[in-house]
Amino acid sequence: MQLYSTKQQQQFVDLKEAVLRGLPPDNGLYMPEFIPRLSTNFITNLSNYSFPELSFEVAQALIGDSIPSFELKTIVHEAINFPAPVVKLSDQFGILELFHGPSLAFKDFGARFMARLMSYFNRDNDQELVILVATSGDTGGAVAAGFYDTPGIQVVILYPSGKVSPLQEKQLTTLGKNITALEVQGTFDDCQALVKQAFLDQDLIKNIRLSSANSINIARLIPQSFYYFEAYKQLETKLPVVFTVPSGNFGNLTAGLIAQKMGLPIHHFVAATNANDVVPVYLNTGDYLPKPSVRTISNAMDVGNPSNFARMQDLYGSTWNIIKDEISGFSYNDTQTKEGLKEVYDRFNYIIDPHGAVGFLAAKAYLEHNPNTFHVILETAHPSKFIQDVENILKIKVDIPQRLAELADKKKEATLVDTSFSTFKDWLISNY
Numbered sequence: 001m002q003l004y005s006t007k008q009q010q011q012f013v014d015l016k017e018a019v020l021r022g023l024p025p026d027n028g029l030y031m032p033e034f035i036p037r038l039s040t041n042f043i044t045n046l047s048n049y050s051f052p053e054l055s056f057e058v059a060q061a062l063i064g065d066s067i068p069s070f071e072l073k074t075i076v077h078e079a080i081n082f083p084a085p086v087v088k089l090s091d092q093f094g095i096l097e098l099f100h101g102p103s104l105a106f107k108d109f110g111a112r113f114m115a116r117l118m119s120y121f122n123r124d125n126d127q128e129l130v131i132l133v134a135t136s137g138d139t140g141g142a143v144a145a146g147f148y149d150t151p152g153i154q155v156v157i158l159y160p161s162g163k164v165s166p167l168q169e170k171q172l173t174t175l176g177k178n179i180t181a182l183e184v185q186g187t188f189d190d191c192q193a194l195v196k197q198a199f200l201d202q203d204l205i206k207n208i209r210l211s212s213a214n215s216i217n218i219a220r221l222i223p224q225s226f227y228y229f230e231a232y233k234q235l236e237t238k239l240p241v242v243f244t245v246p247s248g249n250f251g252n253l254t255a256g257l258i259a260q261k262m263g264l265p266i267h268h269f270v271a272a273t274n275a276n277d278v279v280p281v282y283l284n285t286g287d288y289l290p291k292p293s294v295r296t297i298s299n300a301m302d303v304g305n306p307s308n309f310a311r312m313q314d315l316y317g318s319t320w321n322i323i324k325d326e327i328s329g330f331s332y333n334d335t336q337t338k339e340g341l342k343e344v345y346d347r348f349n350y351i352i353d354p355h356g357a358v359g360f361l362a363a364k365a366y367l368e369h370n371p372n373t374f375h376v377i378l379e380t381a382h383p384s385k386f387i388q389d390v391e392n393i394l395k396i397k398v399d400i401p402q403r404l405a406e407l408a409d410k411k412k413e414a415t416l417v418d419t420s421f422s423t424f425k426d427w428l429i430s431n432y
């Protein structure tokens with residue numbers, strides 16, 4: 001597998017370089033040189049494959065020449081070790097539950113796959129790889145769980161003190177082993193600035209092998225295409241299938257576009273956002289106008305300049321009139337999101353989280369003008385991750401899954417640091 005940068009399409013790197021670097025030096029995003037089409041035979045016989053088995057077939061087609069088959073099989077089977085069931089709500093709606101992994105959000109798929117791929121590509125190196133991640137909440141939990149106990153890799157998570165939820169903080173600070181948390185006395189932007197500066201510091205990069213677990217790493221995108229196949233496999237409908245994707249940085253939706261290009265018969269995509277509506281506005285008008293993000297109750301989608309937009313454009317040769325025919329965009333404010341969440345509960349007796357509720361509203365809006373379609377709505381996180389809002393809206397108690405609940409009693413271990421780069425640099429040098 002060869003990859004190019006969305007900003008420089010004539011130069012190629014191999015998968016190892018793309019995964020270990022994360023970002024090309026020109027600040028574009030890595031894209032596969034070509035996306036293979038799977039055989040019709042495979043697509044029509046998906047139900048003969050388990051989730052890890054079909055994931056391996058998809059991975060093999062995409063990246064099979066970069067990793068020996070038996071190694072790739074192990075990586076896929078270890079990473080994709082929890083289910084992605086479609087819960088049927090009605091003859092027109094199904095919910096693809098992507099929250100059955102360790103951190104209860106879809107990011108587990110990407111983080112688990114990336115950890116194993118990095119470990120594989122780093123296997124012949126004596127020097128440990130030190131992964132730096134800044135998190136405002138969800139990413140850190142998935143990365144911590146995904147990289148836990150991965151050979152040859154240390155993970156340093158920087159999070160803003162007092163600005164992540166108590167359970168999110170426990171997800172970052174209680175694992176131990178190769179996972180270390182730095183509690184930064186500042187904001188998420190301060191955390192991100194520290195990480196960025198570390199990558200530019202010649203002294204540091206000479207002495208420590210640094211890498212990032214950024215969400216734009218191609219290793220996080222690839223496994224997100226697997227569950228579109230897994231979802232399609234479970235459907236019994238004869239109607240054209242539409243996937244509705246609650247979106248922030250648009251990694252999930254981009255992975256769906258890749259699955260479609262590989263031959264999965266997806267009729268249409270619906271991009272659902274909260275008030276951060278840059279992409280829906282683009283789809284409806286042709287104008288792409290990034291703006292500062294605003295806070296919402298579906299906060300994992302509070303993104304003002306989605307990083308994967310460059311990949312979506314790349315897939316369609318930047319042609320708006322083609323993109324807008326393939327993807328419809330809708331956005332909703334918090335009041336509407338709460339009503340959507342309540343509607344799903346009242347109509348279907350299903351507890352959806354605020355991100356999924358945005359998806360439901362968008363699917364419903366599309367359905368109004370396209371009645372003969374079946375909608376798979378991606379449910380990106382478990383409702384208990386947003387328990388306060390969900391309980392307030394529905395006036396019921398929400399169960400917290402065991403693996404999240406038991407974190408509450410675990411002991412937090414984090415090193416408190418200020419926002420100065422010299423403190424961070426000294427800490428890195430004395431620890432790695």
Ligand SMILES: *Cc1c(COP(=O)(O)O)cnc(C)c1O
Nearest residue numbers: 247248249250251252300380381
């Ligand atoms: C990260 C996240 C999203 C946004 O996904 P993108 O791939 O960035 O569009 C949506 N919902 C939840 C719960 C998330 O954690």
